[in-house]
Amino acid sequence: LHLSAVKLAELHSDLKIQEKDELSWKKLKAEGLDEDGEKEAKLRRNLNVIMTKYGMNGKKDSHLVDTNYIKDGTESDALDDPRLEKLWSKAKTSGKFSDEELDKLWREFKHHKEKIREYNILLETVSRTEDIHKNVINPSEENLVKEEVLHNKHRELKEKLRSINQGFERLRKVSHQGYDTNSEFEEPRVIDLWDMAKSANFTEKELESFREELKHFEAKIEKHHHYQKQLEISHQKLKHVEEMGDKEHLSRNKEKYAMLEEKTKELGYKVKKHLQDLSSRISQGLQHNEL
Numbered sequence: 001l002h003l004s005a006v007k008l009a010e011l012h013s014d015l016k017i018q019e020k021d022e023l024s025w026k027k028l029k030a031e032g033l034d035e036d037g038e039k040e041a042k043l044r045r046n047l048n049v050i051m052t053k054y055g056m057n058g059k060k061d062s063h064l065v066d067t068n069y070i071k072d073g074t075e076s077d078a079l080d081d082p083r084l085e086k087l088w089s090k091a092k093t094s095g096k097f098s099d100e101e102l103d104k105l106w107r108e109f110k111h112h113k114e115k116i117r118e119y120n121i122l123l124e125t126v127s128r129t130e131d132i133h134k135n136v137i138n139p140s141e142e143n144l145v146k147e148e149v150l151h152n153k154h155r156e157l158k159e160k161l162r163s164i165n166q167g168f169e170r171l172r173k174v175s176h177q178g179y180d181t182n183s184e185f186e187e188p189r190v191i192d193l194w195d196m197a198k199s200a201n202f203t204e205k206e207l208e209s210f211r212e213e214l215k216h217f218e219a220k221i222e223k224h225h226h227y228q229k230q231l232e233i234s235h236q237k238l239k240h241v242e243e244m245g246d247k248e249h250l251s252r253n254k255e256k257y258a259m260l261e262e263k264t265k266e267l268g269y270k271v272k273k274h275l276q277d278l279s280s281r282i283s284q285g286l287q288h289n290e291l
Helices: 006-029 038-053 075-079 080-091 099-134 141-177 188-199 203-243 248-289
Strands: none
Touching: 006 038, 006 080, 006 203, 006 248, 038 141, 075 080, 075 099, 075 141, 075 248, 080 099, 080 141, 099 141, 099 188, 141 188, 188 203
16 A cells, blocks of 8 residues: 555554444344445445555545655645645735744644545445435335435535535635634634534533633644554664664564553544544534424
8 A cells, every 4th residue: 555654553543433333233233223224325435535545446546646745846736626736826825924824824734625525425435325216116205214214414514514514614724814813713624523513403511611622632642643643753773774674673662662652542532432432423513403
């Protein structure tokens, strides 16, 4: 796959969550609690996202170019969207951002691209399901259940599209004006969650509690970023020591690398699981708004 140490750690975290979700689904299925197959379809969708994200779907250039985007200048090739490429180019040459802020902004662009990819996968799944549904001649109780599944998927599409539109507006604003020093959150995933939470059916007390939880979540993400950077540095040092044939330092560097790799995997898993839980709570609040 030619993935960096950080990407391999992320892949491990994603697969660990997928495995846990699949084990939960098998238990539900054994108890007859997934008759409409919606949870199974969601598992397949999530696996498809993982395969696409890490270039495991057999398509070339389907995952982000894994390189130092600011130094190598290959970032525009990775965005796959002329609008995003134009915004990134404008931001990069505007002089309004420090190197650290450019790094943060690039993470927002990557996050936005990932949201678009997930939306397109879901859209393709819904289209296939609709085609199958249209070809059914005799309506039955089972088909009524499938209609409900389709309705839920359309609602999920609507939520994802709203998030994409909000995210693009934010990228456009930040790219033109720079970062707001008074901004409550900095991490793109947290900003997304907070914008959606404000649109959900939460009381003032619930919203305030959610804000505090997002602060803790953002701190967890920052800690994960720190370990990702340390892992990449350790990986480069390890390669250098191996090339030099320095056996004395090789064992010590391997131990440090293994420790950082395990910690990065563990934090990545916790971050992604926490993100799932927070997203689920917001989704329930948004669904309540529609009822």
